[in-house]
Amino acid sequence: MIIVTQGVKLTSTCPVCGGVLIRDVGQFIARGQLRWGIEGRCRTCPNAWCETGVGAAPEEISQALLAEHGPARLRLATKEAPLVPVLRALRETCHLSLGEARLMAADLGGGGLTGTSVEMAHLAEGLRKRSVATERVPPPA
Ligand SMILES: [Zn+2]
Incomplete structure (x- = not known):
């Protein structure tokens, strides 16, 4: 672990x-x-x-x-990631409404989401449980 x-x-x-x-x-x-x-x-x-x-x-x-x-940035490893498991993972991991999860999913599939390193690790783990691969990218300058 x-x-x-x-x-x-x-x-x-x-x-x-x-x-x-x-x-x-x-x-x-x-x-x-x-x-x-x-x-x-x-x-x-x-x-x-x-x-x-x-x-x-x-x-x-x-x-x-x-x-x-410094911030960490996470985004989906592939642009073709199916939306439903992404939304499920975001709602489970971050306790979001569907609307909030959709906004987050859009960021995740685009430029990426930023937060603390621990927040992004938690999010990556939640997505991994739903078989959604993510990658760390350099945070915006
Ligand atoms: Zn004191």
């Missing part, structure tokens, strides 16, 4: 003592699910917490990951 994970350390001011707060934020895939996590701790006071969630990461986390590691 391939473990896909990506993280970044963020520093900010501790709201409790005003010291340096370190937050380890990240995205990962566990048991086929896209997940995110935050582990925060203050360098000077006991303020510490941990938070995780399933699905799309909060904006702050995905932005931090994109800033640190």
Whole structure:
């Protein structure tokens, strides 16, 4: 099993003592699910917490990951990929409506979809389960 994970350390001011707060934020895939996590701790006071969630990461986390590691781009390996399995995979993987899945499928078959490396790996895996081949392409400059 391939473990896909990506993280970044963020520093900010501790709201409790005003010291340096370190937050380890990240995205990962566990048991086929896209997940995110935050582990925060203050360098000077006991303020510490941990938070995780399933699905799309909060904006702050995905932005931090994109800033640190850069975006990944995924597209269909062939232009002739049948639409129905693509739509099914997108709806299952990303919990989309049919309309949203159609828009995503159009991007996927055209220039490609961009997101964090973990998001794209999760999407590629969902498509692979439906026998739809994808490829990583360089992200837009
Ligand atoms: Zn503190």
